[in-house]
Amino acid sequence: MNLKRIQIRNFRNHNQTNLTFAVGINALLGNNSEGKTSILEAISYLGLTKSFFGASDVTVLQIGKEFFEIEGTILADGGVENTVQVTYEKSSGEKIVSVNQTRSDKLTSFIGKFPVVILSPESNGITSGPPAERRKFMDLILSQVSTAYFVDLQEYRGVLRQRNKILLDARSLGRLEPKVIEPWDISLARYGSRITHRRRLFAMEFQAFMRNSYRELVPSSEEPQIEYNGIPGSSIDEIAASMTSEICKHRSEEVRRGMTLVGPHRDELQMSISGMSVQKYASQGQHKSLLVALKIAEFFYVKEHKNEIPMFLLDDVFSELDELRSQHVLDLIGSIGQTIITTTGESVFHDTVSWNGQNRKFYVEKGTCSAR
Protein backbone atom coordinates (compact mmCIF):
# COMPACT_ATOMS: atom_id res chain seq x y z
CA MET A 1 0.00 0.00 0.00
CA ASN A 2 1.22 3.44 -0.81
CA LEU A 3 -0.08 6.76 0.45
CA LYS A 4 0.41 9.00 -2.56
CA ARG A 5 -1.10 12.26 -1.41
CA ILE A 6 -2.70 13.71 1.67
CA GLN A 7 -4.66 16.91 2.17
CA ILE A 8 -5.15 18.12 5.70
CA ARG A 9 -7.50 20.97 6.63
CA ASN A 10 -8.09 22.59 10.03
CA PHE A 11 -6.30 19.81 11.84
CA ARG A 12 -4.14 20.75 14.88
CA ASN A 13 -1.93 23.58 13.61
CA HIS A 14 -2.39 22.66 9.94
CA ASN A 15 -4.68 25.11 8.16
CA GLN A 16 -4.21 23.54 4.80
CA THR A 17 -1.37 21.14 4.19
CA ASN A 18 -1.00 19.16 0.97
CA LEU A 19 1.75 16.59 0.65
CA THR A 20 2.83 14.20 -2.07
CA PHE A 21 4.77 11.32 -0.62
CA ALA A 22 7.53 9.19 -2.12
CA VAL A 23 7.29 5.41 -2.19
CA GLY A 24 10.24 4.85 0.17
CA ILE A 25 11.34 6.88 3.17
CA ASN A 26 9.58 10.17 3.79
CA ALA A 27 11.25 12.29 6.43
CA LEU A 28 9.30 15.05 8.14
CA LEU A 29 11.94 17.41 9.54
CA GLY A 30 11.57 20.37 11.82
CA ASN A 31 11.83 21.60 15.39
CA ASN A 32 9.58 20.55 18.22
CA SER A 33 5.89 21.54 18.12
CA GLU A 34 5.93 22.66 14.49
CA GLY A 35 3.35 20.05 13.44
CA LYS A 36 5.30 16.97 12.38
CA THR A 37 3.50 14.48 14.57
CA SER A 38 0.15 16.03 13.58
CA ILE A 39 0.78 14.83 10.03
CA LEU A 40 1.26 11.27 11.30
CA GLU A 41 -1.84 11.71 13.42
CA ALA A 42 -3.81 12.75 10.34
CA ILE A 43 -2.54 9.66 8.50
CA SER A 44 -3.66 7.49 11.40
CA TYR A 45 -7.18 8.90 10.90
CA LEU A 46 -7.08 7.51 7.37
CA GLY A 47 -6.31 4.01 8.58
CA LEU A 48 -7.95 3.83 11.99
CA THR A 49 -10.44 6.75 11.87
CA LYS A 50 -8.84 8.13 15.01
CA SER A 51 -5.71 9.61 16.50
CA PHE A 52 -3.06 7.03 17.32
CA PHE A 53 -2.55 8.39 20.79
CA GLY A 54 -6.15 8.58 21.75
CA ALA A 55 -6.75 12.33 21.32
CA SER A 56 -10.44 13.11 20.80
CA ASP A 57 -11.80 14.58 17.58
CA VAL A 58 -12.51 17.88 19.28
CA THR A 59 -8.94 18.08 20.52
CA VAL A 60 -7.38 17.71 17.09
CA LEU A 61 -9.77 20.22 15.53
CA GLN A 62 -8.01 23.54 15.03
CA ILE A 63 -9.17 26.05 17.61
CA GLY A 64 -11.96 28.28 16.31
CA LYS A 65 -12.72 26.05 13.30
CA GLU A 66 -16.02 24.30 12.58
CA PHE A 67 -14.68 21.18 10.89
CA PHE A 68 -11.57 19.27 9.94
CA GLU A 69 -11.00 17.21 6.84
CA ILE A 70 -8.35 14.71 5.88
CA GLU A 71 -8.20 13.25 2.44
CA GLY A 72 -5.73 10.64 1.31
CA THR A 73 -5.08 9.02 -2.03
CA ILE A 74 -3.98 5.48 -1.39
CA LEU A 75 -2.67 3.07 -3.96
CA ALA A 76 -3.39 -0.51 -2.93
CA ASP A 77 -0.78 -3.16 -3.72
CA GLY A 78 -3.18 -4.64 -6.26
CA GLY A 79 -2.92 -1.40 -8.25
CA VAL A 80 -6.29 0.16 -7.35
CA GLU A 81 -6.32 3.76 -6.25
CA ASN A 82 -8.66 4.73 -3.40
CA THR A 83 -9.63 8.09 -2.00
CA VAL A 84 -10.24 8.01 1.71
CA GLN A 85 -11.85 10.97 3.39
CA VAL A 86 -12.42 11.62 7.06
CA THR A 87 -14.38 14.71 8.05
CA TYR A 88 -15.49 15.84 11.45
CA GLU A 89 -18.06 18.53 12.10
CA LYS A 90 -18.04 20.25 15.45
CA SER A 91 -21.69 21.34 15.54
CA SER A 92 -23.11 17.87 14.99
CA GLY A 93 -20.18 16.02 16.54
CA GLU A 94 -20.39 13.72 13.55
CA LYS A 95 -17.41 12.03 11.95
CA ILE A 96 -17.89 10.79 8.43
CA VAL A 97 -15.54 8.28 6.83
CA SER A 98 -15.87 7.65 3.14
CA VAL A 99 -13.99 5.57 0.60
CA ASN A 100 -14.25 6.73 -3.01
CA GLN A 101 -17.11 9.08 -2.14
CA THR A 102 -19.11 6.22 -0.61
CA ARG A 103 -19.84 6.64 3.05
CA SER A 104 -18.52 3.84 5.22
CA ASP A 105 -21.15 3.47 7.93
CA LYS A 106 -19.71 0.60 9.86
CA LEU A 107 -16.36 0.81 11.55
CA THR A 108 -16.15 -2.97 11.29
CA SER A 109 -16.05 -2.84 7.50
CA PHE A 110 -13.47 -0.04 7.41
CA ILE A 111 -10.84 -1.02 9.97
CA GLY A 112 -8.08 -3.03 8.33
CA LYS A 113 -8.75 -1.79 4.81
CA PHE A 114 -5.76 0.50 4.98
CA PRO A 115 -3.49 -1.02 7.61
CA VAL A 116 -1.05 1.17 9.50
CA VAL A 117 1.73 0.40 11.94
CA ILE A 118 2.77 3.20 14.24
CA LEU A 119 5.84 3.51 16.43
CA SER A 120 5.75 6.60 18.63
CA PRO A 121 6.80 7.59 22.14
CA GLU A 122 3.27 6.56 23.18
CA SER A 123 4.14 2.98 22.23
CA ASN A 124 6.65 2.77 25.12
CA GLY A 125 3.93 1.38 27.36
CA ILE A 126 3.85 -1.84 25.34
CA THR A 127 7.02 -3.08 27.02
CA SER A 128 7.03 -1.06 30.23
CA GLY A 129 3.41 -0.14 30.96
CA PRO A 130 0.47 -2.00 32.53
CA PRO A 131 -1.07 -5.11 30.85
CA ALA A 132 -3.80 -2.96 29.26
CA GLU A 133 -1.16 -1.49 26.94
CA ARG A 134 -0.20 -4.92 25.66
CA ARG A 135 -3.83 -5.93 25.21
CA LYS A 136 -4.31 -2.76 23.16
CA PHE A 137 -1.25 -3.71 21.10
CA MET A 138 -2.73 -7.14 20.30
CA ASP A 139 -6.23 -5.80 19.72
CA LEU A 140 -5.06 -3.21 17.24
CA ILE A 141 -3.10 -5.76 15.21
CA LEU A 142 -5.81 -8.42 15.27
CA SER A 143 -8.60 -5.96 14.52
CA GLN A 144 -6.78 -4.82 11.42
CA VAL A 145 -6.05 -8.38 10.37
CA SER A 146 -9.39 -10.02 11.18
CA THR A 147 -12.84 -8.48 10.94
CA ALA A 148 -14.23 -11.43 12.89
CA TYR A 149 -11.95 -10.54 15.78
CA PHE A 150 -12.92 -6.89 15.65
CA VAL A 151 -16.62 -7.77 15.67
CA ASP A 152 -16.14 -10.16 18.60
CA LEU A 153 -14.18 -7.52 20.47
CA GLN A 154 -16.89 -4.89 19.97
CA GLU A 155 -19.58 -7.31 21.13
CA TYR A 156 -17.49 -8.45 24.08
CA ARG A 157 -17.07 -4.84 25.18
CA GLY A 158 -20.84 -4.36 24.89
CA VAL A 159 -21.48 -7.41 27.06
CA LEU A 160 -18.87 -6.21 29.54
CA ARG A 161 -20.52 -2.81 29.93
CA GLN A 162 -23.94 -4.38 30.52
CA ARG A 163 -22.59 -6.99 32.89
CA ASN A 164 -20.59 -4.45 34.90
CA LYS A 165 -23.76 -2.40 35.33
CA ILE A 166 -25.52 -5.43 36.84
CA LEU A 167 -22.62 -6.03 39.22
CA LEU A 168 -22.43 -2.38 40.16
CA ASP A 169 -26.14 -2.34 40.94
CA ALA A 170 -25.76 -5.60 42.87
CA ARG A 171 -23.01 -4.06 44.93
CA SER A 172 -25.13 -1.11 45.98
CA LEU A 173 -28.18 -3.34 46.60
CA GLY A 174 -26.13 -5.90 48.44
CA ARG A 175 -27.63 -8.81 46.51
CA LEU A 176 -27.62 -10.31 43.03
CA GLU A 177 -30.39 -12.27 41.40
CA PRO A 178 -28.89 -15.19 39.49
CA LYS A 179 -31.42 -14.99 36.65
CA VAL A 180 -30.45 -11.37 35.97
CA ILE A 181 -26.78 -12.11 35.42
CA GLU A 182 -26.85 -15.62 33.95
CA PRO A 183 -27.56 -14.66 30.31
CA TRP A 184 -24.69 -12.19 30.48
CA ASP A 185 -22.38 -14.87 31.94
CA ILE A 186 -23.06 -17.00 28.89
CA SER A 187 -22.52 -14.11 26.46
CA LEU A 188 -19.32 -13.16 28.26
CA ALA A 189 -17.94 -16.69 27.94
CA ARG A 190 -19.06 -16.96 24.32
CA TYR A 191 -17.33 -13.83 23.04
CA GLY A 192 -14.55 -13.91 25.64
CA SER A 193 -13.46 -17.41 24.68
CA ARG A 194 -13.17 -16.45 21.02
CA ILE A 195 -11.00 -13.44 21.88
CA THR A 196 -8.78 -15.42 24.24
CA HIS A 197 -8.36 -18.18 21.67
CA ARG A 198 -7.45 -15.77 18.88
CA ARG A 199 -4.99 -13.87 21.03
CA ARG A 200 -3.32 -17.08 22.18
CA LEU A 201 -2.83 -18.22 18.59
CA PHE A 202 -1.52 -14.77 17.76
CA ALA A 203 1.07 -14.89 20.56
CA MET A 204 2.37 -18.24 19.34
CA GLU A 205 2.62 -17.10 15.76
CA PHE A 206 3.97 -13.64 16.54
CA GLN A 207 6.91 -15.02 18.51
CA ALA A 208 8.81 -15.98 15.34
CA PHE A 209 8.22 -12.56 13.76
CA MET A 210 9.48 -10.86 16.90
CA ARG A 211 12.60 -13.02 17.21
CA ASN A 212 13.57 -12.32 13.62
CA SER A 213 13.34 -8.59 13.94
CA TYR A 214 15.03 -8.55 17.35
CA ARG A 215 17.95 -10.52 15.99
CA GLU A 216 18.39 -7.94 13.22
CA LEU A 217 18.50 -5.11 15.74
CA VAL A 218 20.52 -6.72 18.51
CA PRO A 219 23.25 -8.99 17.27
CA SER A 220 23.49 -11.12 20.42
CA SER A 221 22.25 -14.43 21.71
CA GLU A 222 19.38 -12.78 23.61
CA GLU A 223 16.05 -14.46 22.86
CA PRO A 224 12.85 -12.51 23.41
CA GLN A 225 9.71 -14.47 24.27
CA ILE A 226 6.03 -13.71 24.51
CA GLU A 227 3.35 -15.78 26.13
CA TYR A 228 -0.35 -15.21 26.48
CA ASN A 229 -1.65 -15.51 30.03
CA GLY A 230 -5.38 -15.94 30.21
CA ILE A 231 -8.11 -18.48 30.78
CA PRO A 232 -6.53 -21.84 29.86
CA GLY A 233 -7.68 -24.03 27.00
CA SER A 234 -6.55 -24.90 23.50
CA SER A 235 -9.94 -24.68 21.77
CA ILE A 236 -12.74 -22.12 21.95
CA ASP A 237 -15.03 -24.63 23.68
CA GLU A 238 -12.42 -25.53 26.25
CA ILE A 239 -11.77 -21.88 27.05
CA ALA A 240 -15.50 -21.15 27.27
CA ALA A 241 -15.96 -24.04 29.71
CA SER A 242 -13.12 -22.92 32.00
CA MET A 243 -14.34 -19.36 31.75
CA THR A 244 -17.81 -20.39 32.86
CA SER A 245 -16.46 -22.18 35.92
CA GLU A 246 -14.17 -19.25 36.73
CA ILE A 247 -17.15 -16.91 36.55
CA CYS A 248 -18.98 -19.07 39.12
CA LYS A 249 -15.97 -19.07 41.43
CA HIS A 250 -15.65 -15.30 41.33
CA ARG A 251 -19.36 -14.56 41.76
CA SER A 252 -19.25 -13.11 45.27
CA GLU A 253 -16.02 -11.22 44.69
CA GLU A 254 -17.47 -9.70 41.53
CA VAL A 255 -20.48 -8.45 43.47
CA ARG A 256 -18.26 -7.12 46.24
CA ARG A 257 -16.16 -5.14 43.78
CA GLY A 258 -18.98 -4.33 41.37
CA MET A 259 -17.10 -5.37 38.23
CA THR A 260 -16.32 -8.29 35.91
CA LEU A 261 -13.16 -10.02 37.09
CA VAL A 262 -12.97 -12.90 34.60
CA GLY A 263 -12.24 -12.59 30.90
CA PRO A 264 -9.82 -11.43 28.23
CA HIS A 265 -10.08 -7.83 29.44
CA ARG A 266 -7.87 -8.91 32.35
CA ASP A 267 -5.38 -11.05 30.45
CA GLU A 268 -1.71 -10.38 29.97
CA LEU A 269 0.79 -10.78 27.17
CA GLN A 270 3.89 -11.72 29.12
CA MET A 271 7.19 -10.59 27.60
CA SER A 272 10.63 -11.78 28.56
CA ILE A 273 14.18 -11.72 27.23
CA SER A 274 16.22 -14.87 27.76
CA GLY A 275 13.79 -15.98 30.44
CA MET A 276 13.84 -12.68 32.39
CA SER A 277 10.63 -10.65 32.66
CA VAL A 278 10.94 -7.53 30.54
CA GLN A 279 8.87 -5.41 32.89
CA LYS A 280 10.94 -6.35 35.93
CA TYR A 281 14.46 -6.76 34.64
CA ALA A 282 15.01 -5.28 31.19
CA SER A 283 17.45 -2.38 30.80
CA GLN A 284 16.41 0.83 29.07
CA GLY A 285 18.30 -0.30 25.98
CA GLN A 286 16.53 -3.65 25.94
CA HIS A 287 13.15 -1.94 26.29
CA LYS A 288 13.88 0.28 23.31
CA SER A 289 15.22 -2.52 21.13
CA LEU A 290 12.34 -4.81 22.02
CA LEU A 291 9.79 -2.11 21.24
CA VAL A 292 11.28 -1.42 17.82
CA ALA A 293 11.49 -5.17 17.20
CA LEU A 294 7.83 -5.61 18.17
CA LYS A 295 6.75 -2.88 15.78
CA ILE A 296 8.80 -4.23 12.90
CA ALA A 297 7.38 -7.67 13.67
CA GLU A 298 3.89 -6.12 13.64
CA PHE A 299 4.65 -4.66 10.24
CA PHE A 300 5.61 -8.06 8.79
CA TYR A 301 2.79 -9.87 10.57
CA VAL A 302 0.17 -7.51 9.18
CA LYS A 303 1.80 -7.61 5.76
CA GLU A 304 1.64 -11.41 5.67
CA HIS A 305 -1.95 -11.64 6.86
CA LYS A 306 -3.42 -8.83 4.79
CA ASN A 307 -1.41 -9.40 1.61
CA GLU A 308 -1.01 -5.66 1.75
CA ILE A 309 2.05 -3.70 2.83
CA PRO A 310 0.99 -1.48 5.75
CA MET A 311 2.00 2.15 6.05
CA PHE A 312 4.76 2.46 8.60
CA LEU A 313 4.70 5.63 10.69
CA LEU A 314 7.61 6.38 12.97
CA ASP A 315 7.29 9.29 15.35
CA ASP A 316 10.49 10.68 16.80
CA VAL A 317 12.10 7.27 17.11
CA PHE A 318 15.76 8.14 16.66
CA SER A 319 15.97 10.48 19.65
CA GLU A 320 15.39 7.39 21.78
CA LEU A 321 17.97 5.17 20.12
CA ASP A 322 21.74 5.23 19.96
CA GLU A 323 23.49 5.73 16.64
CA LEU A 324 24.12 2.04 16.01
CA ARG A 325 20.52 1.01 16.66
CA SER A 326 19.25 3.92 14.59
CA GLN A 327 21.33 2.69 11.68
CA HIS A 328 19.94 -0.82 12.12
CA VAL A 329 16.41 0.54 12.09
CA LEU A 330 17.08 2.55 8.96
CA ASP A 331 18.64 -0.45 7.25
CA LEU A 332 15.60 -2.53 8.13
CA ILE A 333 12.93 -0.08 7.06
CA GLY A 334 14.82 1.30 4.07
CA SER A 335 13.81 -1.64 1.96
CA ILE A 336 10.41 -2.73 3.28
CA GLY A 337 8.02 -0.23 1.80
CA GLN A 338 6.69 3.23 2.46
CA THR A 339 7.63 4.80 5.76
CA ILE A 340 6.88 8.23 7.12
CA ILE A 341 9.28 9.39 9.79
CA THR A 342 9.35 12.48 11.96
CA THR A 343 12.64 13.63 13.39
CA THR A 344 14.27 16.83 14.59
CA GLY A 345 17.67 16.21 12.99
CA GLU A 346 18.47 14.76 9.63
CA SER A 347 21.99 13.67 10.49
CA VAL A 348 20.76 10.13 11.10
CA PHE A 349 20.00 9.73 7.40
CA HIS A 350 23.38 10.93 6.13
CA ASP A 351 25.09 7.68 5.41
CA THR A 352 22.18 5.50 4.41
CA VAL A 353 19.49 7.48 2.65
CA SER A 354 19.84 9.30 -0.63
CA TRP A 355 17.12 11.80 -1.43
CA ASN A 356 16.30 10.61 -4.89
CA GLY A 357 12.81 9.93 -6.25
CA GLN A 358 12.42 6.96 -3.88
CA ASN A 359 12.91 8.99 -0.73
CA ARG A 360 11.79 12.48 0.04
CA LYS A 361 12.24 14.98 2.83
CA PHE A 362 9.88 17.67 4.01
CA TYR A 363 10.37 20.62 6.30
CA VAL A 364 7.58 21.33 8.72
CA GLU A 365 7.30 24.77 10.22
CA LYS A 366 4.35 26.33 12.06
CA GLY A 367 1.82 24.02 10.48
CA THR A 368 3.07 24.36 6.93
CA CYS A 369 5.09 21.79 5.11
CA SER A 370 7.36 22.01 2.11
CA ALA A 371 9.25 19.37 0.17
CA ARG A 372 12.96 19.83 -0.45
Place this chain on the structure above:
Amino acid sequence: MLYTSEALQQLIEEFAQLPGIGTKSAQRLALYVLKRPREEVVKMANALVSVKDRIKYCSSCWNITDVDPCIICCSPKREHEVICVVEEPNDVLALERTNEYRGLYHVLGGSLSPLDGIGPEDIKVRELLARVNGKVKEVILAMNPNVEGEATTIYLTRLLKPLGVKVTRIARGIPVGGDLEFADDATLTRALEGREIL
Protein backbone atom coordinates in the same frame (compact mmCIF):
# COMPACT_ATOMS: atom_id res chain seq x y z
CA MET B 1 -32.35 30.15 17.47
CA LEU B 2 -35.01 32.87 17.62
CA TYR B 3 -38.13 32.68 15.48
CA THR B 4 -40.52 35.51 14.80
CA SER B 5 -43.44 33.43 15.98
CA GLU B 6 -43.65 31.68 19.30
CA ALA B 7 -46.22 29.18 17.97
CA LEU B 8 -43.91 28.20 15.13
CA GLN B 9 -40.96 27.87 17.46
CA GLN B 10 -42.95 25.60 19.75
CA LEU B 11 -43.94 23.33 16.85
CA ILE B 12 -40.35 23.13 15.61
CA GLU B 13 -39.18 22.17 19.08
CA GLU B 14 -41.83 19.45 19.27
CA PHE B 15 -40.86 18.02 15.89
CA ALA B 16 -37.18 18.15 16.78
CA GLN B 17 -37.83 15.74 19.65
CA LEU B 18 -38.97 13.03 17.26
CA PRO B 19 -36.45 10.25 16.54
CA GLY B 20 -34.31 10.93 13.49
CA ILE B 21 -35.43 14.56 13.19
CA GLY B 22 -32.93 17.36 13.68
CA THR B 23 -33.60 21.06 13.92
CA LYS B 24 -33.42 21.63 10.18
CA SER B 25 -35.87 18.85 9.32
CA ALA B 26 -38.12 20.07 12.11
CA GLN B 27 -38.18 23.53 10.53
CA ARG B 28 -39.11 22.07 7.18
CA LEU B 29 -41.91 19.99 8.70
CA ALA B 30 -43.26 22.94 10.67
CA LEU B 31 -43.35 25.18 7.60
CA TYR B 32 -45.05 22.40 5.66
CA VAL B 33 -47.74 22.14 8.33
CA LEU B 34 -48.19 25.89 8.15
CA LYS B 35 -48.93 25.71 4.43
CA ARG B 36 -51.51 22.90 4.69
CA PRO B 37 -55.26 23.68 4.82
CA ARG B 38 -56.61 23.89 8.35
CA GLU B 39 -58.82 20.76 8.10
CA GLU B 40 -55.86 18.61 7.11
CA VAL B 41 -53.86 19.82 10.06
CA VAL B 42 -56.80 19.07 12.36
CA LYS B 43 -56.96 15.59 10.89
CA MET B 44 -53.29 15.08 11.60
CA ALA B 45 -53.62 16.42 15.14
CA ASN B 46 -56.58 14.13 15.79
CA ALA B 47 -54.62 11.16 14.52
CA LEU B 48 -51.86 11.97 16.97
CA VAL B 49 -54.24 12.21 19.91
CA SER B 50 -56.28 9.15 19.01
CA VAL B 51 -53.12 7.06 18.87
CA LYS B 52 -52.78 7.73 22.56
CA ASP B 53 -56.48 7.45 23.38
CA ARG B 54 -57.53 4.44 21.35
CA ILE B 55 -54.57 2.17 21.08
CA LYS B 56 -54.10 -0.42 23.77
CA TYR B 57 -51.93 -3.45 24.21
CA CYS B 58 -53.23 -6.90 23.34
CA SER B 59 -53.52 -8.83 26.59
CA SER B 60 -52.24 -11.94 24.87
CA CYS B 61 -49.36 -10.94 22.60
CA TRP B 62 -48.72 -7.36 23.88
CA ASN B 63 -48.73 -5.93 20.39
CA ILE B 64 -50.46 -2.59 19.89
CA THR B 65 -54.12 -2.93 18.90
CA ASP B 66 -57.51 -1.22 18.85
CA VAL B 67 -59.34 -4.31 20.05
CA ASP B 68 -58.32 -6.75 22.71
CA PRO B 69 -57.35 -9.48 21.91
CA CYS B 70 -55.79 -8.24 18.69
CA ILE B 71 -56.84 -9.37 15.22
CA ILE B 72 -53.81 -11.63 14.86
CA CYS B 73 -54.46 -13.44 18.13
CA CYS B 74 -58.18 -13.81 17.21
CA SER B 75 -57.68 -14.98 13.66
CA PRO B 76 -58.70 -18.63 13.09
CA LYS B 77 -56.52 -18.64 9.95
CA ARG B 78 -53.31 -18.38 11.92
CA GLU B 79 -51.33 -21.19 13.44
CA HIS B 80 -51.87 -20.91 17.15
CA GLU B 81 -49.16 -23.46 17.93
CA VAL B 82 -46.30 -21.20 16.84
CA ILE B 83 -45.24 -18.02 18.62
CA CYS B 84 -42.64 -15.64 17.28
CA VAL B 85 -41.05 -13.52 20.02
CA VAL B 86 -39.94 -10.02 19.03
CA GLU B 87 -38.69 -6.95 20.84
CA GLU B 88 -41.00 -4.20 19.56
CA PRO B 89 -44.31 -3.77 17.68
CA ASN B 90 -42.24 -2.52 14.71
CA ASP B 91 -40.76 -5.99 14.39
CA VAL B 92 -44.27 -7.45 14.03
CA LEU B 93 -44.93 -5.03 11.17
CA ALA B 94 -41.69 -6.13 9.50
CA LEU B 95 -42.52 -9.83 9.80
CA GLU B 96 -46.13 -9.29 8.65
CA ARG B 97 -44.84 -7.58 5.51
CA THR B 98 -43.31 -10.89 4.48
CA ASN B 99 -46.75 -12.49 4.18
CA GLU B 100 -44.99 -15.74 4.98
CA TYR B 101 -45.33 -16.11 8.68
CA ARG B 102 -48.67 -17.55 9.75
CA GLY B 103 -48.15 -18.00 13.46
CA LEU B 104 -48.74 -15.69 16.43
CA TYR B 105 -46.46 -13.11 18.00
CA HIS B 106 -45.28 -12.10 21.39
CA VAL B 107 -43.96 -8.56 21.85
CA LEU B 108 -41.53 -8.28 24.74
CA GLY B 109 -41.42 -4.50 24.72
CA GLY B 110 -37.63 -4.37 24.69
CA SER B 111 -34.55 -6.47 25.30
CA LEU B 112 -32.42 -7.07 28.38
CA SER B 113 -30.24 -4.02 28.88
CA PRO B 114 -29.00 -3.33 32.39
CA LEU B 115 -27.48 -0.01 31.26
CA ASP B 116 -30.99 1.17 30.35
CA GLY B 117 -32.37 -0.31 33.54
CA ILE B 118 -34.18 -3.13 31.71
CA GLY B 119 -34.08 -6.46 33.50
CA PRO B 120 -36.19 -9.64 33.12
CA GLU B 121 -39.02 -8.08 35.14
CA ASP B 122 -39.35 -5.16 32.76
CA ILE B 123 -40.14 -7.12 29.61
CA LYS B 124 -43.12 -9.43 29.03
CA VAL B 125 -41.38 -12.69 29.91
CA ARG B 126 -43.78 -13.99 32.52
CA GLU B 127 -46.63 -13.38 30.09
CA LEU B 128 -44.78 -15.37 27.43
CA LEU B 129 -44.20 -18.33 29.74
CA ALA B 130 -47.87 -18.30 30.66
CA ARG B 131 -48.77 -18.60 26.98
CA VAL B 132 -46.51 -21.57 26.38
CA ASN B 133 -48.86 -24.28 27.53
CA GLY B 134 -49.42 -27.72 26.04
CA LYS B 135 -50.77 -26.35 22.74
CA VAL B 136 -47.76 -24.34 21.67
CA LYS B 137 -45.30 -26.44 19.68
CA GLU B 138 -42.64 -23.92 18.67
CA VAL B 139 -41.29 -20.62 19.91
CA ILE B 140 -39.22 -18.65 17.40
CA LEU B 141 -36.87 -16.08 18.90
CA ALA B 142 -36.42 -13.10 16.58
CA MET B 143 -34.36 -10.64 18.59
CA ASN B 144 -32.16 -7.93 17.10
CA PRO B 145 -28.63 -9.09 16.24
CA ASN B 146 -26.83 -7.19 19.00
CA VAL B 147 -25.49 -8.09 22.43
CA GLU B 148 -28.76 -7.17 24.14
CA GLY B 149 -30.78 -9.30 21.73
CA GLU B 150 -28.31 -12.13 22.21
CA ALA B 151 -28.60 -12.02 26.01
CA THR B 152 -32.39 -11.96 25.72
CA THR B 153 -32.27 -15.00 23.43
CA ILE B 154 -30.08 -16.87 25.91
CA TYR B 155 -32.34 -15.91 28.80
CA LEU B 156 -35.54 -17.00 27.07
CA THR B 157 -34.01 -20.23 25.79
CA ARG B 158 -33.11 -21.26 29.31
CA LEU B 159 -36.64 -20.63 30.51
CA LEU B 160 -38.47 -22.13 27.53
CA LYS B 161 -36.51 -25.36 26.98
CA PRO B 162 -37.60 -26.99 30.26
CA LEU B 163 -41.22 -26.46 29.18
CA GLY B 164 -40.69 -29.04 26.47
CA VAL B 165 -41.35 -26.69 23.57
CA LYS B 166 -39.25 -26.47 20.42
CA VAL B 167 -37.17 -23.29 20.61
CA THR B 168 -35.64 -21.83 17.43
CA ARG B 169 -34.01 -18.58 16.42
CA ILE B 170 -33.99 -16.71 13.13
CA ALA B 171 -30.79 -16.90 11.05
CA ARG B 172 -28.25 -14.12 10.78
CA GLY B 173 -26.76 -13.57 7.39
CA ILE B 174 -26.56 -12.06 3.96
CA PRO B 175 -29.48 -9.96 2.72
CA VAL B 176 -31.36 -11.69 -0.07
CA GLY B 177 -30.89 -10.09 -3.47
CA GLY B 178 -27.64 -8.45 -2.34
CA ASP B 179 -24.32 -9.34 -3.88
CA LEU B 180 -21.97 -11.25 -1.66
CA GLU B 181 -19.17 -8.84 -2.45
CA PHE B 182 -21.16 -5.89 -1.13
CA ALA B 183 -22.14 -7.51 2.15
CA ASP B 184 -20.34 -5.83 5.01
CA ASP B 185 -17.58 -7.83 6.64
CA ALA B 186 -19.29 -8.21 9.99
CA THR B 187 -22.44 -9.70 8.45
CA LEU B 188 -20.40 -11.96 6.22
CA THR B 189 -18.36 -13.18 9.18
CA ARG B 190 -21.50 -14.07 11.14
CA ALA B 191 -23.04 -15.68 8.08
CA LEU B 192 -19.98 -17.92 7.74
CA GLU B 193 -20.33 -18.98 11.35
CA GLY B 194 -23.98 -19.80 10.85
CA ARG B 195 -23.38 -21.85 7.70
CA GLU B 196 -25.54 -24.92 7.25
CA ILE B 197 -24.78 -28.44 6.12
CA LEU B 198 -26.40 -29.33 2.82
